Amino acid sequence: MATLGLSAAEKEAVEAFRRDVVEPSMTKLVIIDFWAEWCGPCKALGPVLEKVAAAYADKGVVLAKIDTDKNQFIASQFQVRSIPTVYAMFQGQLVADLTQARTEGQLKGMLDQILRQLPVQPGADGGEDAGPDIEPLVQMGEEVLASGDAERALSIFDQVAELAPDHPGVAIGRIRALMALGQNDEAEAAIAALPAEAAKNPEVERARASLALAREAQPVDDLAGLAAEVAANPDDLDARFRLAGGQMATGDRDSAAATLLSIIATDREWNEGAARQQLLKLFEAVGLEDPWVSQQRRKLSAVLFG
Numbered sequence: 001m002a003t004l005g006l007s008a009a010e011k012e013a014v015e016a017f018r019r020d021v022v023e024p025s026m027t028k029l030v031i032i033d034f035w036a037e038w039c040g041p042c043k044a045l046g047p048v049l050e051k052v053a054a055a056y057a058d059k060g061v062v063l064a065k066i067d068t069d070k071n072q073f074i075a076s077q078f079q080v081r082s083i084p085t086v087y088a089m090f091q092g093q094l095v096a097d098l099t100q101a102r103t104e105g106q107l108k109g110m111l112d113q114i115l116r117q118l119p120v121q122p123g124a125d126g127g128e129d130a131g132p133d134i135e136p137l138v139q140m141g142e143e144v145l146a147s148g149d150a151e152r153a154l155s156i157f158d159q160v161a162e163l164a165p166d167h168p169g170v171a172i173g174r175i176r177a178l179m180a181l182g183q184n185d186e187a188e189a190a191i192a193a194l195p196a197e198a199a200k201n202p203e204v205e206r207a208r209a210s211l212a213l214a215r216e217a218q219p220v221d222d223l224a225g226l227a228a229e230v231a232a233n234p235d236d237l238d239a240r241f242r243l244a245g246g247q248m249a250t251g252d253r254d255s256a257a258a259t260l261l262s263i264i265a266t267d268r269e270w271n272e273g274a275a276r277q278q279l280l281k282l283f284e285a286v287g288l289e290d291p292w293v294s295q296q297r298r299k300l301s302a303v304l305f306g
Helices: 008-025 039-056 072-077 103-115 135-146 150-163 168-179 184-192 203-215 223-232 237-249 254-266 273-284 291-305
Strands: 029-035 061-067 087-090 093-097
Touching: 008 029, 008 061, 008 072, 008 087, 008 203, 029 103, 039 103, 039 237, 061 150, 072 168, 072 184, 087 103, 087 223, 087 237, 093 103, 135 150, 135 168, 184 203, 203 237, 223 237, 237 254, 237 273, 254 273, 254 291, 273 291
Parallel strands: 029 061
Antiparallel strands: 029 087, 087 093
């Protein structure tokens, strides 16, 4: 795992997990036991895990115990909701959930099945080509971005990109973070640098549409004043269109859609159908499968065919 501009405690936790779990998994099958001192079932399962790991040591199996009280950050990245939770990791990838196996026989049966299915046997040469599992890191970047901290999210995606430069989720997350920071030129450059296949990703298409809207949406210094002007003179469709642009510039998609729909209802052919074209661009930017878009499409159909 990488250290990603996190707090000192989080950085230490990531480094410890990389050292104690991810790196050993490059050549061994690591059983990860998420446990806590107060957890009775954990204490019952612990000796069973230790015994089975010892019995399978010659097959390249090792046990890593993660105290969730002391490692809450790591537990959260793996979405541990209850304990004991037990995973198996190989070459940085989670390959099985062993949580339901509570007896020695069940654990051995699952381990035998996993070992048969692994493309490279633990302890065999060739593990160095595989990289660590970055999915929890991508998810962390997305969660940070969703929380509104685009700068920190960009730092996370930048550093994860060093581990997996071709991972589509990393590239898309980075582009969205750049856009959230208003760094549209950098976002456009990042899209242009994507491989042809990655550029076809629906998330990339939405990002491209959002950038086009951002270019066209003109901020309005006095949005409330322009809204009052439109209310006083509803026939001024040019002012109403500028109001929609200002609303989009502030991220108020509901108001922008309502304003554009009002223009279409008044004169669908105004300015060569500019309002409808802008509304369709907004739909594309949000995502054509998004429930909000479906709702707005119904409103558009009602205006056009009602």
